[in-house]
Amino acid sequence: MSDTIDFKSLFDLSPNPYMLLDRELRYVAVNQAYLQVTASRAEALLGRNIFEAFPHDPDEPDNSSARQLRESFQRVLxxxxxxxxxxxxxxxxxxxxxxxxxxxxxxxxxxxxxxxxxxxxxxxxxxxxxxxxxxxxxxxxxxxxxxxxxxxxxxxxxxxxxxxxxxxxxxxxxxxxxxxxxxxxxxxxxxx
Incomplete structure (x- = not known):
């Protein structure tokens, strides 16, 4: 039995939706659960900025969700x-x-x-x-x-x-x- 953990497999096989972004908030990886939840294809997301891939919601005039998400990413970074x-x-x-x-x-x-x-x-x-x-x-x-x-x-x-x-x-x-x-x-x- 190997002592190393295969984190890529854990990421890919997780039933929870996960994405990896680089410091410019561009998609680096997404798992299948994330693609299902967002009804997206990996090739449509990888390399794109998250806010370009999912632009402003026209039903939310004050754009508060996007603002809160940006603030959250800034804290993480x-x-x-x-x-x-x-x-x-x-x-x-x-x-x-x-x-x-x-x-x-x-x-x-x-x-x-x-x-x-x-x-x-x-x-x-x-x-x-x-x-x-x-x-x-x-x-x-x-x-x-x-x-x-x-x-x-x-x-x-x-x-x-x-x-x-x-x-x-x-x-x-x-x-x-x-x-x-x-x-x-x-x-x-x-x-x-």
Whole structure:
């Protein structure tokens, strides 16, 4: 049995509709479920900007749905931060986040995370509870205090042992899969 995960097959075979966009919001990939939901063909979407492929709805004069979608994409493009000390888990989590369409800046410890947070703006901090040199919970509290509006996902193999985490943080128990990570990201988006 192979230790590698075939993310392309997971993407293609998922019953949930998924699309991948590049930074210019052009379609890079779509799965069959997405094509069914949008009543589209892959060749009509790939390479096109999402707002060109699905222009303004004439039944919505204020165009609020398109505006909200653009704002959502802008938040996603502002970056995500992943702090995980285990290289295998960090690599796998980065792949999952990228499959979900997020740009990720992975680091391996709390000090690297502090430096990256100070140098760049992030909208979500995704961290493990146990990090070398400092607790992930301490990092989360410090980061939220210094960067108001930063949302947090805490990953833990310790179950409910994360009682003193950041208020409003989403707990993602290990091990997790693509759909669980997607739900955690949806929860933090809803909280922002």
């Amino acid at each position: 502002s970056g995500r931060k992943l702090v995980e000390d285990d290289e295998a888990i960090r690599s796998s989590a980065c792949e999952l986040l990228e499959v979900l369409g997020h740009e990720v800046r992975p680091v391996s410890n709390g000090e690297e995370a502090r430096q990256a947070l100070a140098a760049n703006g992030f909208d979500v901090l995704f961290t493990d509870v146990s990090l070398p040199g400092m607790s992930g919970l301490l990092l989360d509290r410090e980061a939220v205090r210094q960067h108001p509006g930063l949302r947090v996902i805490i990953s833990s193999g310790q179950g409910g042992a994360v009682e003193d985490g950041v208020a409003g943080a989403v707990l993602l128990p290990k091990p997790y899969d693509l759909s669980q990570m997607g739900r955690a990201l949806a929860q933090v988006r809803a909280s922002g």
